[in-house]
Amino acid sequence: MRARRLRRLCTVFTVAVTAAATALTGAAPAAANGAPYVGNQYDYGGVRTPIDGDIPTVDSIADSITGSTDATLADVANHRASLPYGDITPGSGPALSLYPGPTGIPASDQYSVQVNDQPSFVYKSVAAKHDTNRELDTSWTSFSFTGSVTVQVTALAGSGLTGCLIRPYSAAITTTFAGNTCTFTMSQPRNVSVEFQPNIHNPIQHPMLVFANPAENDVPPATGDPNVLYFGPGVHQIGSGNVLHSNETIYLAGGAWVQGAFIANGPVDNVTIKGRGVLDGSFLDTGNQDSNKNQPGMIDIADQSSQNLLVEGITLVNAPRFNVRALAQYTTIENVKTMSWWYSTDGMVAGNKALVENNFVKSNDDSIKLFWGDEVVRGNTVWQLENGAPFMISWNLEGDPSNFHVYDDDVIHAEHYQIEKSAVFRALHAGAGTPNRYLFENVRVENATWRLFYLTVENNKWYDPTLGYGELDQLIFRNIHAYTNYTHPNVVQGIDGTHKVRDVNFVNVFTDNRCIGNAEDFTIDPATTNAIRIVKSADGSCWT
Known part of the structure; x- marks a missing residue:
């Protein structure tokens, strides 16, 4: 070849x-660049x-880009600081927060999870949607913590398993394996894939993901603030006609399963969407790839004159089209998790002047679109399906x-x-x-x-x-x-x-x-x- x-x-x-x-022998150590x-x-x-x-031309371009994007980070942070409930720094505790499984949402039949010897509910997405998909489903669990935790993931339906590993490799997480259970310790928040040998190469038919979130910070109250839309644990069926308003905070608590989508009909400013809950788009799914192209995004802000948006912590599943289209200026997308199947379902795109950080994106179409400029994209983990x-x-x-x-x-x-x-x-x-x-x-x-x-x-x-x-x-x-x-x-x-x-x-x-x-x-x-x-x-x- x-x-x-x-x-x-x-x-x-x-x-x-x-x-x-010229042949180089005994070369001096490389410079920082x-x-x-x-x-x-x-x-x-x-x-x-x-x-x-x-290569001074290349170094000059790189230095110029980082100078510009460092200034963008400062601008985005200054705008985010003006948001009610906009602080994205990790909270101080509790040491471990586990979230209840919503009533009526079945637990995964593929995996079970214990965190510090306590059960953590394991979700499973609906079946793969497009005839080109080679996976069958995806399971995941989500919790928040400080300090360190010991996680045990058991493959309930696996046979002939010989070991396990954690991706990404850069997480440097060591595992032990016994009796179809993978055990490991996490000392910092991370979104990871737990994979059981020998089924560690594409396609993995039943992926298992662990979303180990930082402890929450700056949580809005459940009642008392008229600018907060609060979804507690349980299933909420709110549909797709949910219009975003300026100066609004939408909060999905851990254990919340919200069947809904949020759209801006024109410019909006100072919007926060955060929490540890799940936003489910399966109700939008027509069952047809071409028809789904006309569906809105689950979080959809298309007017580029919008400003100051934060999307943090939540999980989005089963989107038939966009997961997060957030074209506002001064946007932060932080620790958001997306999982979707359709051939034309995208992960996330931010507008001009944006920070896209520490997210997990699992999409069939493009996972992260780099279209609007003055943008920093760092610390993300991507699982790309077959199309984008x-x-x-x-x-x-x-x-x-x-x-x-x-x-x-x-x-x-x-x-x-x-x-x-x-x-x-x-x-x-x-x-x-x-x-x-x-x-x-x-x-x-x-x-x-x-x-x-x-x-x-x-x-x-x-x-x-x-x-x-x-x-x-x-x-x-x-x-x-x-x-x-x-x-x-x-x-x-x-x-x-x-x-x-x-x-x-x-x-x-x-x-x-x-x-x-x-x-x-x-x-x-x-x-x-x-x-x-x-x-x-x-x-x-x-x-x-």
Whole structure:
């Protein structure tokens, strides 16, 4: 496979500069930014230039992006501080909060959970919805804590099990296994997947998730505040016609199961939606993929003049379309969990000036859309089903969104298996805009074997080409660690020599069991791209 890719690339690129890179022995330790580097730059027309040393152009772009997004974080925090019940810092206790199973909601028949020797209710989602789904359901439990807890997850229906593990790997949680029970200790909040060997590779038919939340803080009162809509434990059937209002707080207590959706009919300001309960969208499901495309999001704020939104702590399940579409300026989406099945169900998208942090997203269509700019996306965990992308950079965008800092995120599964253009990092840009200035850093990818990068300007059936095309510009992928090998080459391609993909930088990308420094695993179109850099640290310290 790799030899065929290399032969193909040799026919694509005309090597204009053939000076070989100097062999590096006894190199000095890498600088904080990973320099010095070795690798190659591929320019318009097929020119290849070896790189040996610093890459100040890339460092300058990265520093500029982080300077802008750091200012955005401060702006978002200042706005969030003005919200009633808007404090997202972890609470001081109690040490453990377990939540009751809502009456009428059956417990999972796949798993049971004990936390500090006390039962924690285990939910199970409805059956998979689309004929391309290869999973059957998903079970999960949710609790809040401070300090540390011991968790025991028992596979009730498993046979022939030999052990267990916790994803993401970065959580570094050690397990013990006996009698179909996986036991582990958690000393900090984390959303994790508990997987039983040998069933740890895609597709896992019965996933089990543990949402270990921080202790709650700034909880609104159940009564007495006219601007609070409070849902206590139990089932609440409120439907889809729930209009959001400015200066409103919606609270879903742990153990609440709310069959409802919230929509803004125009601009809204200063809205908080929080808690530890569940928002269920199954009542919106028409049972038909095409019809579901007309359904609203479960949290749906489309007016971009809206300001100051917080969505924190809740779990959303069974959305037929969007889970969270929150296009308000100064939005925070914090520790939100989503699980959905339909082919066109997206996870979350935030508006201009946003923080998307510590969430768990399990979607079939795009999990996290990066469309509006001035955005920080960090600490998230993504389980991607078969259709969309964990990180969607562009899809027919008309504007020029810029300044995205995406870092310290984990993709624990990407179940792509049949859609040719699938990838973990993906742009299928057919719009007239030029999305630019994306910095991805310290992103870890597990159990994904199809493709890592697909970055293109290309037409599709949902775009009118008479509207014209833009470009993709200034993308940095730095310290990306993919634990698996890929069956499809990475693609970087514009649509013509005027509408290019340009200034794209792959810095210390570890994939296929090595750090890459050339285009061996890429298909890069020399007629529609420029300044594509692929480099690795010269001292061999590629992020491992």
